[in-house]
Amino acid sequence: MKIFVVNAGSSSLKYQLIDMENEQVLAKGLCERIGVSGAISHKAADGRTYSADTAMPTHSEAFEAVVYALTKSEAKVIDSFDEISAIGHRIVQGGSIFPESCLITPDVLSKIEELGALAPLHNPAHVLAIRACIKTFGEEIPQIAVFDTSFHQTMPAKAYMYPIPYEYYEKYGVRRYGAHGTSHRFVSDRVAVLEGKDKRQIKIITCHLGNGCSITAIKDGVCVDTSMGFTPLDGFMMGTRSGTVDPSALTYIAEKENLSPADVNRICNKESGMLGISGVSNDNRDIAAAAEAGNKRAQLAVDMQRYEILKFVGSYIAAMNGVDAIAFTGGIGENDPGLRKTVCESLEFVGVKLDEEKNQLRGQEVKISTEDSRVNVYVIPTNEELAIARDTLAIISK
Ligand code: ADP
Numbered sequence: 001m002k003i004f005v006v007n008a009g010s011s012s013l014k015y016q017l018i019d020m021e022n023e024q025v026l027a028k029g030l031c032e033r034i035g036v037s038g039a040i041s042h043k044a045a046d047g048r049t050y051s052a053d054t055a056m057p058t059h060s061e062a063f064e065a066v067v068y069a070l071t072k073s074e075a076k077v078i079d080s081f082d083e084i085s086a087i088g089h090r091i092v093q094g095g096s097i098f099p100e101s102c103l104i105t106p107d108v109l110s111k112i113e114e115l116g117a118l119a120p121l122h123n124p125a126h127v128l129a130i131r132a133c134i135k136t137f138g139e140e141i142p143q144i145a146v147f148d149t150s151f152h153q154t155m156p157a158k159a160y161m162y163p164i165p166y167e168y169y170e171k172y173g174v175r176r177y178g179a180h181g182t183s184h185r186f187v188s189d190r191v192a193v194l195e196g197k198d199k200r201q202i203k204i205i206t207c208h209l210g211n212g213c214s215i216t217a218i219k220d221g222v223c224v225d226t227s228m229g230f231t232p233l234d235g236f237m238m239g240t241r242s243g244t245v246d247p248s249a250l251t252y253i254a255e256k257e258n259l260s261p262a263d264v265n266r267i268c269n270k271e272s273g274m275l276g277i278s279g280v281s282n283d284n285r286d287i288a289a290a291a292e293a294g295n296k297r298a299q300l301a302v303d304m305q306r307y308e309i310l311k312f313v314g315s316y317i318a319a320m321n322g323v324d325a326i327a328f329t330g331g332i333g334e335n336d337p338g339l340r341k342t343v344c345e346s347l348e349f350v351g352v353k354l355d356e357e358k359n360q361l362r363g364q365e366v367k368i369s370t371e372d373s374r375v376n377v378y379v380i381p382t383n384e385e386l387a388i389a390r391d392t393l394a395i396i397s398k
Contacts, residue, residue: 008129088392094147151181210330
């Protein structure tokens with residue numbers, strides 16, 4: 001059975017075709033500049049590639065280009081789209097409405113659209129993509145929504161509420177929703193397997209560190225707290241995002257510089273974090289190289305990010321009254337031994353002991369703590385597309 005996984009933005013569309021018999025990716029690709037011009041780059045599992053500049057005024061033309069790439073191009077992997085059993089969509093915001101993945105019905109689609117108020121950059125694009133799929137592939141093929149927020153819906157109110165007047169929660173739904181939930185779920189499920197334990201009996205902290213970063217506390221198999229909040233800006237510093245900042249500092253700057261709320265939003269989302277502090281780049285590799293070469297602001301960015309990660313991990317150990325396993329994932333979590341070492345060294349007080357040699361490994365699943373470490377520490381490459389495909393398969397099999 002083949003599942004088509006879609007991760008659509010307003011001007012881009014990432015996709016994978018996964019064969020669920022062996023969970024292997026048959027092909028993956030990216031459409032870019034939708035609504036502007038249009039380009040597709042597509043790669044089959046055996047290395048064949050296809051790329052083209054094709055007009056994509058809307059997501060519908062993008063999907064038509066994908067169909068061509070999959071079924072007719074020099075990198076084709078199937079004869080017809082009819083071979084595909086279902087489509088799984090990554091949806092950024094499910095609000096408090098969607099505690100789990102579900103079949104997309106007209107009612108679900110309109111709810112995803114309404115939740116665009118909470119994720120204006122993402123949900124409207126998902127809706128466009130779902131409608132384009134209906135247009136391109138017909139109404140027969142099941143489409144499944146997998147929400148970044150679902151995994152975090154188990155948080156208790158004491159963890160998801162902000163201490164501001166209650167009416168803003170009631171009127172506008174202002175609360176912590178979290179993000180990266182599909183990744184945290186995938187990684188924590190994998191940790192439970194590696195630990196050889198029922199996930200309902202262990203305490204796990206998952207650190208998803210990529211361009212966006214979040215940390216989640218998972219107890220008895222469910223999320224009890226997470227660092228991202230009302231939006232994916234909350235938490236700790238990321239590539240270009242600030243994470244939590246004293247709101248008074250922001251209103252002070254806004255007054256001084258005559259900035260609108262939209263300006264502040266842009267500055268905190270696009271000009272802050274590792275980029276804002278280092279002045280070098282948002283990319284960890286560039287910042288590490290600059291720090292190595294003696295750039296003090298780059299070094300400060302590195303130190304700040306590691307310190308904030310450590311504080312979140314520490315606070316979640318307290319929140320869960322202990323921890324059995326910690327996992328690192330995402331581009332940075334999977335590839336930055338220096339960051340993992342700094343964080344783990346300060347966790348010696350809970351019995352973390354790092355295996356320095358194993359910690360040097362990058363981009364692969366490995367336990368990086370020693371055999372006598374009281375807390376097991378893992379690197380687990382995340383695979384959100386596979387998680388989406390698995391949910392999609394589970395729902396259509398019901
Ligand atoms: P996204 O959140 O966009 O999916 P990724 O998970 O791909 O991002 O993570 C991107 C980050 O991972 C970048 O900061 C990049 O520098 C970092 N990264 C990727 N590969 C390496 C590496 N080999 N060493 C250090 N950092 C890396």
